[in-house]
Amino acid sequence: MMELYVRSLPLKDVIANLAEEMKTSYDKNCNEYILNIPATYGKGLIRGINFTLGFGLIEYNCFFKEDVHIHFSLNNIHPLKFIYCSEGCLKHRFEEKEDIHQIDQFQNVVVSSSSKNGHVLIFPKNTQIRMNSLEINRTDFKTKIDCDIDNLDKRLRSVFKDLRAKHLFYYHGNYSLAMAKCIQDINSSKQKRFARRLLLEGKANEILSIQIQDFEDDQRKDSRKKILRKADLRQIENAAKILKEELAKPITIKDLAKRVGTNTTKLQEGFQHMFETSVNNYLRNLRLEFARDQLILGELNISEIAEQIGIINKSYFSRIFKEAYGLNPKELSQQIKSLAKRASLKDY
Known part of the structure; x- marks a missing residue:
């Protein structure tokens, strides 16, 4: 296990501290500070950039040969952190606590340490x-949020207003x-220098805007949640699988949502996202494709095919x-049949 200590802010100094701990150098590109991880530690990079009004963004894209614990141990109040894991998994704990929080792929946390206590990120x-x-x-950042x-x-408002970090805060979601x-x-941006800085600053504001909506949606009861999460796509895939396997069984959208553990709003949004159509249209298309394939095979008559896809009304x-x-x-x-007959006569 390797332990690294960060004792400085802002993010340019975080990168400088990490470079010093890893006994390597770092680069600067239009106020973005970039640390390429030495081969002795692993591979990848860590880069950070600060914007105006207390805003900063740091990216970890790394692969370590050993477990790495990065201790953020400042003799000062720590920033409010919004952490998003898009690949792999890592762990977090507060410096003054023993409880460890697992952060899996497509999960995010909002964390604020109390007083001058810090954080530990475990890779x-x-x-x-x-x-x-x-x-x-x-x-x-206070001057930016004083508008409204x-x-x-209430919980999110209180953590923004806790300027002296009197209270520990932890929120975990998808x-x-x-x-x-x-x-x-x-992560896929190809822009460089000033264009990249503008992109990152705009995306940092966008992250905060989306996070506020996500957080407020998470406070609703499950049946009233509207925002589809990345992790919810597994449930949408399960729903699609059920429809494929049970073509002849009538099922309501409400019952289907219940079976896969979501609600009707998120189910419909998920089908629009994944298949660009509604649940009912998706099922109808599945049934019609099955019927067409069976007609081509010619092993079942039309009534038998209609029965197998659960459509009783033949005219419909x-x-x-x-x-x-x-x-x-x-x-x-x-x-x-006509094409098959012509082919047969031609062969004859």
């Missing part, structure tokens, strides 16, 4: 980690698809099939 060995941390010096902070969620897109834009089945393929089931069946 497991032989694991690729991609993590971004938005860091806010609340005293400097009273409309924020970040939304909007947040995932924002983080991806940062015929109508929606023609809307999709330009021919009704009977016409397609006849066309297939």
Whole structure:
């Protein structure tokens, strides 16, 4: 295990401290400070940038050969941290506490240490980690949030107003698809120098805006949550699998949502995101594709096919099939038989 200690702020000094601890150098590019991890420690980089009004953003894209504990141990009040893990997993604990918090892929935490106590980030060995941390010096940031902070969620409002860090704060959640897109834009950015700085500053503001919405959505009861999280996509995949396997079974959107552990709003949003259509349209398309394939195989008659996809009304089945393929089931069946007959005569 390797232990590294950071005893400085702002983020440019964090990078300088880490470089000193790793006995290496770092680079500066338009006020972004970049540390390439030495081969003796592993590979990857850590880079940070400070903006105006106490705003900062740090990125960890690293692979360590041994477990690494980074101690943020300042003789000062620590920034409010918004941490997002997009690859791998890591752990966090408060310096004055023994409890360890696991942060998995697509999860985020909002943390504020109490008084001058700090944080410890624990990076497991032989694991690729991609993590971004938005860091806010609340005293400097105060001028930016004084406009209308009273409309924020009570807990979030209190942590922004806790300028002297009197209270320890920890929030753990799964970040939304909007947040995932924002983080991806940062991590895949090809801009350089001034253009990159402008992008990062804009994305830092966007992260905070999305985080406020995500946090407030998390305070709602499960049945009233509206924002789809990156982790929710597994539930959407499970719902799609159920529909494929149970074509003939009638199921309501409410029952399907319940079976996969979500609500109807998030289920519909998930299908729009993954398949660009509604749940009902997705099921209808599955049924029609199955019917078309069975007609091509020619092993079942039209009534048997309709029964297997759970459509009792034959006229309705015929109508929606023609809307999709330009021919009704009977016409397609006849066309297939005619083509097969011509092929047979040609071979003869």
